Amino acid sequence: MLQQKIPATVITGFLGAGKTTMIRNLLQNANGKRIALIINEFGDLGVDGDVLKGCGAETCSEDDIIELTNGCICCTVADDFIPTMSKLLERENRPDHIVIETSGLALPQPLVAAFNWPEIKTQVTVDGVITVVDSAAVAAGRFADDHDRVDALRVEDDNLDHESPLEELFEDQLTAADLIVLNKTDLIDAAGLKIVRDEVASRIARKPAMIEARNGDVAAAVLLGLGIGTEDDIANRKSHHELEHENGEEHDHDEFHSFVVEFGPVADPAGFIERLKGVIGEHDVLRVKGFADVPGKPMRLLIQAVGSRIDQYFERAWGPGETRGTRLVVIGLHDMDEQAVRAAIAAAV
Numbered sequence: 215m216l217q218q219k220i221p222a223t224v225i226t227g228f229l230g231a232g233k234t235t236m237i238r239n240l241l242q243n244a245n246g247k248r249i250a251l252i253i254n255e256f257g258d259l260g261v262d263g264d265v266l267k268g269c270g271a272e273t274c275s276e277d278d279i280i281e282l283t284n285g286c287i288c289c290t291v292a293d294d295f296i297p298t299m300s301k302l303l304e305r306e307n308r309p310d311h312i313v314i315e316t317s318g319l320a321l322p323q324p325l326v327a328a329f330n331w332p333e334i335k336t337q338v339t340v341d342g343v344i345t346v347v348d349s350a351a352v353a354a355g356r357f358a359d360d361h362d363r364v365d366a367l368r369v370e371d372d373n374l375d376h377e378s379p380l381e382e383l384f385e386d387q388l389t390a391a392d393l394i395v396l397n398k399t400d401l402i403d404a405a406g407l408k409i410v411r412d413e414v415a416s417r418i419a420r421k422p423a424m425i426e427a428r429n430g431d432v433a434a435a436v437l438l439g440l441g442i443g444t445e446d447d448i449a450n451r452k453s454h455h456e457l458e459h460e461n462g463e464e465h466d467h468d469e470f471h472s473f474v475v476e477f478g479p480v481a482d483p484a485g486f487i488e489r490l491k492g493v494i495g496e497h498d499v500l501r502v503k504g505f506a507d508v509p510g511k512p513m514r515l516l517i518q519a520v521g522s523r524i525d526q527y528f529e530r531a532w533g534p535g536e537t538r539g540t541r542l543v544v545i546g547l548h549d550m551d552e553q554a555v556r557a558a559i560a561a562a563v
Contacts, residue, residue, distance in 0.1 A: 219339040220303075222312040223438060224325060226387050227346030228380075229318030229501040229545060230520030232397040236346060236430030236437075237315055243434050250302055250309035251279045252295075254317045295328055303337050311438055312338065318501065319383065319545075322390035323453045329445035342440030345391035345422075346430070348520060350398045352413050353406035356380075356521075380500075386453035388414060391422045392442045400428040420450070472545040473552055475559050479507045480540055483515055483526070489562035491522045497546065497555050504542035505529070517542065 227233050241249060280298055302312070316322060322343050329340050348356075388394065396410055411424065425436070444451075480486045483506060494502065502519035508528075516529035532538055540563075544555060 219337055220309065220312060221341035221438070221441075222314060222329070222338050223341050223440075224314045224316065224322055224343045224390075224444075225346065226316045226320060226322045226343065226390065227318065227395075227397075228348065228351075228384055228387065230351075230503075230518065231318070231346040231348040232427075232430040233315050233318070233346050234430075236395065236397070236427070236432060237313060239430050239432070240313070240434050240437055244438075245434060247310045247434070247438070248307075250312045252298060252302075252312065252314045253279065254315065254320060295325065296331060296334065299334055299338065311341070321383075321386050321453045323386070323448060323451055326390065326444050326451070327448050330448070335445070340442065340444035341438065342392035342442045343390045343444050344393045344395060344437060345387045346395045346397050347388075347410070347414060348398055349396045349407065349410045349426075350401035350523070351520065352410045353402045382454045385417045388418045389420065389453060390444075390451050391418075391420075392440055392444060393437075394422055394424045395427050395430075395432060396424060397427045397430055399426045471548050471550050471552065472543060473556075474504075475542045475544060475556055477540050477560065477563060479509045479538070480515070480563055481509055483508050486562055487517070487524055487526060490517075490519065490559065491524060493555065493558040493562055494519060494522050494524075497550060497558065499544060499546045499550065499555065501545040502542055504540070506540040506542075507532075507538040514538070 225233050225237060237251070241251075280302070299312075302309070314325070316325065322345075326340055326343060329335060329338060394414060396407070396414070399407055402410070407426070414424065415421070425432070486506070490502065493499065499519075500521070502517065502524075504517055506515040506517055508515050511528065513528035513531050516525075516527055518525045542559070544559075546555070
């Protein structure tokens with residue numbers, strides 16, 4: 215029966231892990247397989263979809279790329295995902311494979327469970343859930359537990375909330391995985407890679423396959439064709455939030471906050487990037503992504519920041535009639551001072 219269904223691959227992973235880059239590589243090496251993409255972003259600016267639409271892959275046209283920017287896909291399954299899948303399946307020329315890129319803040323479990331809806335289950339199966347990990351961030355201890363520090367703080371403050379939403383989310387995405395891709399291994403040495411492997415393995419009871427990658431470069435044959443049928447095993451992959459649901463608590467994303475900053479041209483991109491690093495560090499911004507308008511340049515500058523590590527390159531030419539400008543999505547924890555960050559970014563231009 216699985217052979218008759220369209221396989222769907224869910225690609226998840228924390229902010230800035232390299233999901234979009236990996237999908238772009240996948241599309242460019244799909245060996246003629248027609249792929250439909252569903253992209254979900256946390257925030258109002260569809261940056262990832264815009265990047266993928268410019269990848270030039272013949273097997274994935276702009277009509278095959280569907281963006282969901284109304285919120286986290288794990289919270290809008292009934293309103294957004296199910297109708298989107300239904301329309302996709304009604305097409306005369308149906309895709310050979312469906313790839314779903316979740317937001318970096320999404321829980322994969324509710325999405326996978328949605329494949330058990332009757333109108334979806336008879337036509338599509340989850341080929342596998344792939345979780346992409348930023349190896350450099352993990353090696354730097356971004357998700358490491360410091361028990362001594364927690365104990366010291368507990369003595370100082372009896373009311374301290376010791377549960378980090380970032381660590382919880384990291385564990386939830388790993389728990390859902392059929393394949394874990396340790397990405398950005400070129401940024402760490404062998405000792406650092408061992409730390410990452412040990413840290414990731416310690417976070418989950420299940421033992422999915424784990425591979426290494428640089429710049430999201432993973433063969434399409436590895437990513438597509440896992441043949442898991444993950445929707446039938448969802449009961450063994452419950453997230454922290456799903457366990458809370460069992461106690462009647464509702465899932466939300468109140469621990470995260472995002473907004474869009476828009477302004478004019480950036481005359482000194484190198485200087486702006488350096489000053490942006492300072493803004494990110496001072497205000498503990500998790501993620502910045504978007505495009506900048508550089509005067510005199512026919513192409514727009516893509517900016518992707520994970521913590522203070524910022525990648526930039528001229529990604530594509532501004533289109534005819536396209537309004538030039540700079541637009542950045544900023545993502546941080548719920549207590550991030552939006553107005554202060556906006557002012558700091560404006561001062562950095």
